[in-house]
Amino acid sequence: MLKKIRVEDAVGEKISHDITEIRPGEFKGAAFKKGHTVCDEDICHLQKLGKNHLFLIDLEKDEIHENQAAAMLAKGLAGPGVVWQNNPKEGKICLYAQTDGLLVVDKATLAAFNMVDEVMCASLHSYTRVKKGQQVAATRPIPLVMEKAPVERAAAIARQNGGALSVHELKQVKTGIIITGSEVFNGLIKDRFAPILKQKMNDLGSFDTQIVFAPDDAALIQAAIQKHIDNSCELLILSGGMSVDPDDVTRKGIEKAGATEMYYGAAALPGAMFLMAYINDIPLMGIPACGLHHKTTILDLMLPRVLIGEHIGKKKLAFIGHGGLCMDCIECVYPHCPFGKGM
Amino acid sequence: MMKPMECLLEESAKVHGHLCPGQVVGVRMAILGCRLIGLDEPTQRDQIKKLIVYVEMDRCTADAVSHVTGVKLGRRSLKFMDYGIMAATFVNLETGKAFRVLSTEESRDLAQIYAPEVDKKSVQQLEAYKRMPDSVLFRVQQVQVNINELDLPGPTRQKAECSHCGQVIRDGRQVVKNGKILCKVCTDNCYFSHAREITWPAMNWSPHNGILKKPHIGIKKGMVFNKSNQVISKEKI
Ligand SMILES: [Zn+2]
Ligand SMILES: [Zn+2]
Numbered sequence: 001m002l003k004k005i006r007v008e009d010a011v012g013e014k015i016s017h018d019i020t021e022i023r024p025g026e027f028k029g030a031a032f033k034k035g036h037t038v039c040d041e042d043i044c045h046l047q048k049l050g051k052n053h054l055f056l057i058d059l060e061k062d063e064i065h066e067n068q069a070a071a072m073l074a075k076g077l078a079g080p081g082v083v084w085q086n087n088p089k090e091g092k093i094c095l096y097a098q099t100d101g102l103l104v105v106d107k108a109t110l111a112a113f114n115m116v117d118e119v120m121c122a123s124l125h126s127y128t129r130v131k132k133g134q135q136v137a138a139t140r141p142i143p144l145v146m147e148k149a150p151v152e153r154a155a156a157i158a159r160q161n162g163g164a165l166s167v168h169e170l171k172q173v174k175t176g177i178i179i180t181g182s183e184v185f186n187g188l189i190k191d192r193f194a195p196i197l198k199q200k201m202n203d204l205g206s207f208d209t210q211i212v213f214a215p216d217d218a219a220l221i222q223a224a225i226q227k228h229i230d231n232s233c234e235l236l237i238l239s240g241g242m243s244v245d246p247d248d249v250t251r252k253g254i255e256k257a258g259a260t261e262m263y264y265g266a267a268a269l270p271g272a273m274f275l276m277a278y279i280n281d282i283p284l285m286g287i288p289a290c291g292l293h294h295k296t297t298i299l300d301l302m303l304p305r306v307l308i309g310e311h312i313g314k315k316k317l318a319f320i321g322h323g324g325l326c327m328d329c330i331e332c333v334y335p336h337c338p339f340g341k342g343m
Numbered sequence: 344m345m346k347p348m349e350c351l352l353e354e355s356a357k358v359h360g361h362l363c364p365g366q367v368v369g370v371r372m373a374i375l376g377c378r379l380i381g382l383d384e385p386t387q388r389d390q391i392k393k394l395i396v397y398v399e400m401d402r403c404t405a406d407a408v409s410h411v412t413g414v415k416l417g418r419r420s421l422k423f424m425d426y427g428i429m430a431a432t433f434v435n436l437e438t439g440k441a442f443r444v445l446s447t448e449e450s451r452d453l454a455q456i457y458a459p460e461v462d463k464k465s466v467q468q469l470e471a472y473k474r475m476p477d478s479v480l481f482r483v484q485q486v487q488v489n490i491n492e493l494d495l496p497g498p499t500r501q502k503a504e505c506s507h508c509g510q511v512i513r514d515g516r517q518v519v520k521n522g523k524i525l526c527k528v529c530t531d532n533c534y535f536s537h538a539r540e541i542t543w544p545a546m547n548w549s550p551h552n553g554i555l556k557k558p559h560i561g562i563k564k565g566m567v568f569n570k571s572n573q574v575i576s577k578e579k580i
Contacts, residue, residue: 108456112479117447156478315460 002145003056007046010038016057017066018090021049030090034067038270055144062148063120066091069141069151072118076155079106079141079163092140095123097130097167102304105137107343108155109164116154118146123165125341129304130167137165147222165280169306173235175201176228178221179313180241180250185215192292193239200300206235214253216241221253225284229257235283237299242273243289250286251275259284263314267321268340271298283312295332298324301340319343344383345374348473351411359406360552364468368429368480372444375477376433377412379442380419386413391420395434395490399426404446419496434488436495443484450480491515 005013014037023030031049032042033321046054057065064072067088074084074093084095097103105126114120123137130136141151158164173269177197196209201209210231214224221238228236241250251264259277264286267275270293275286283306287299301320302312310316323342345351351370356362373396377383382390396414398405401423408431414420429446450472454464457471457479472480493500493515503517504510505526518525527533 020568075577077479108453111456112449112453115453115479153482157476160476160478319459 001057004053005056007038007043007052007054010046010054010056011043013038013054013056015053019046019049019051020090031272051281055230057145059145063145064148064151066141066144066146067118069119069146070139072151073121073139073141073158076158077113077121077137079166080163081167081169082136082163082165090140090142091144092138094135095137095139095165096139097132097134097136098130099167099169101130101167101169102308103128103130103136104166104168104308106161106164108162113158113164114156116150116157118142118150119154121158126343127301127305127340129335136167136340161264170205170304170307171234172206174305175206175210175231176225176231176236177209177211177234178224178228178236178238179211179213180216180221180238180253182215182217184240185213187190191194192220193287196291197237197287200303204303206307216247216249218249218252218256221250222256225253225257225279229279229282233282236285238275238284238286239291240289242275242286244273254286261313263312263317266298266302266317266324267319268324268326270294270300270326271301272326274298274317276302276317278311294326294328296326296334296339297321298340300334345377345385345411348374352407353411355407358410359403362469362470363403364465365403366407367469367472368446369404370411371472371477371480372404372446373408373411373433375483376408376442376444377479379444379483380433380435380440381438382410382435385411391418392496393435393437395420395422395436395488395496397422397432397434397488399424399428399430399432402429404429405431419494422494427557432486432488434490436490441486441488443486445482445484447480447482450475454507519548543575 014035017034018030019032020029022028031045048210053097064339070088070091070093071086074095078084078095080097081101082095083098084093088091099317103124103126105123107126110121110123119139119141121137121139124130139306177194179191179193184191191213198209201207210228210233212224212227214221225236238250238254241248254275254277258279260280262275264275268274270290271288273288277284277286285299285302285306287297291297291299298320306312320340320343323338323340326339327337329337348370352362352366355370356366359366376396379386382394384390385394391413394412394414396408396412398408398421409415409421416423430443432441432443434441451468453475454468454471457474458467461467461470499513501511501513501515503524505512505517506523507525507529508515508530510526514525516527518527518530520530
């Protein structure tokens with residue numbers, strides 16, 4: 001329960017919440033910290049900040065203060081790889097990435113959490129790549145004093161499946177790249193795919209890449225896949241031969257190599273003819289020719305997810321559709337753009 | 344141990360007549376309610392007498408709650424409170440513990456996000472309600488329920504007679520007005536009106552004589568009927 005008293009009558013009382021002062025261009029922060037005991041000299045200062053009344057807190061049995069609530073919420077929200085410190089500022093607690101990695105937000109859980117009237121949490125988009133120490137979310141209760149039960153319920157909602165927010169390190173994998181196409185194989189045109197794919201893997205922290213070239217021949221593509229698997233590659237990327245053209249036989253090659261799962265087509269542009277397949281646990285990603293002409297494609301959306309161990313199926317390739325249209329900016333600023341962030 | 348949710352849901356849908364989102368909410372409400380009051384198999388003989396459930400709506404959910412818990416109107420273990428609220432209170436008579444489980448309004452809005460791949464609204468709700476955790480689907484209040492002794496299961500504890508119509512009234516449901524005992528029908532607060540006593544066709548029918556069922560069969564001397572009104576001849580007996 002909150003009691004409102006006049007500032008003049010507050011001498012000797014403890015302030016119940018941080019009181020913010022903003023001097024434009026000069027200072028923004030707590031002029032008075034929670035728990036500060038008001039003395040005679042403070043009255044003028046408080047009035048200058050526009051405070052003619054103060055709240056005194058008189059906690060009932062089932063009530064808690066916002067700082068206590070914020071800590072409960074942060075604890076519930078933070079899953080693996082997300083850390084926070086119990087020093088709420090103006091009732092708010094920030095959550096940070098514990099390591100470099102990929103932020104994963106359980107959106108249903110976050111929405112359910114935010115449906116509780118008394119609380120809020122705002123986060124970065126799911127699948128944002130983050131650096132160690134980077135802020136990924138912030139949470140706070142809305143009222144200064146509230147009943148304990150809704151806060152506990154919100155924290156319980158957040159806690160399901162181990163927290164609404166998690167940061168996963170990208171696994172370093174040995175990558176097998178297969179460049180398909182008879183013209184490249186026969187030296188008629190120069191391959192440009194291999195350096196691009198190698199660079200992408202390097203950017204994601206995987207430096208061990210092996211490259212094999214194969215002509216448009218399903219059996220030879222199959223053999224190339226088998227070679228990479230025999231060399232204990234943990235991820236295979238295949239370029240070219242991915243369209244519906246009769247000469248494009250990469251899919252056939254993957255099939256022959258014993259694909260246990262195969263999804264052709266993704267709801268992203270560029271990247272409609274993307275292919276995702278698995279041979280047992282080994283993911284195979286087929287990138288169509290768009291990967292040559294566009295700096296950012298479906299591959300950039302899916303690679304980090306594969307590297308944190310996510311299994312990509314039909315549903316995930318479909319859900320990328322909302323926000324899956326690249327704006328084709330003259331200068332690509334991905335990931336600081338909406339591409340692939342609508343899921 | 345209670346049966347798994349899917350199994351209870353299937354049974355409940357059969358009894359109720361269809362599978363609907365209300366069945367999922369009701370089945371889960373009952374599972375949670377029973378768990379909270381410490382009953383793991385409410386339909387079993389030793390537990391059935393410990394349980395009373397107050398349902399606050401007469402909708403699909405009420406049927407599912409009563410199916411899973413085994414509470415019944417005729418056993419006085421099911422109480423209908425006509426509040427129009429999607430909630431039920433589970434009382435353990437032995438411990439006195441009682442919890443009111445409310446279905447949250449926000450769970451309706453969240454159906455889309457918990458089952459985004461389902462497009463038909465009712466199917467989406469049904470699927471989402473299976474996936475949501477209890478904390479999203481429900482709010483729970485610990486409550487105190489003061490049950491009047493006259494509302495408890497067991498034999499009739501009191502009988503009274505209406506001073507106006509002579510009707511016998513059981514279990515203290517009489518009303519005292521100006522010092523006179525009345526049945527609820529004789530007060531102004533009755534659900535029907537304009538009652539008048541009538542006679543009706545074939546009013547002497549009974550399952551035993553079967554007159555209504557077979558008026559076309561002339562009953563001849565020597566014919567013998569069994570209890571199902573089939574004619575059996577003397578020879579066959
Ligand atoms: Zn129904
Ligand atoms: Zn009467």
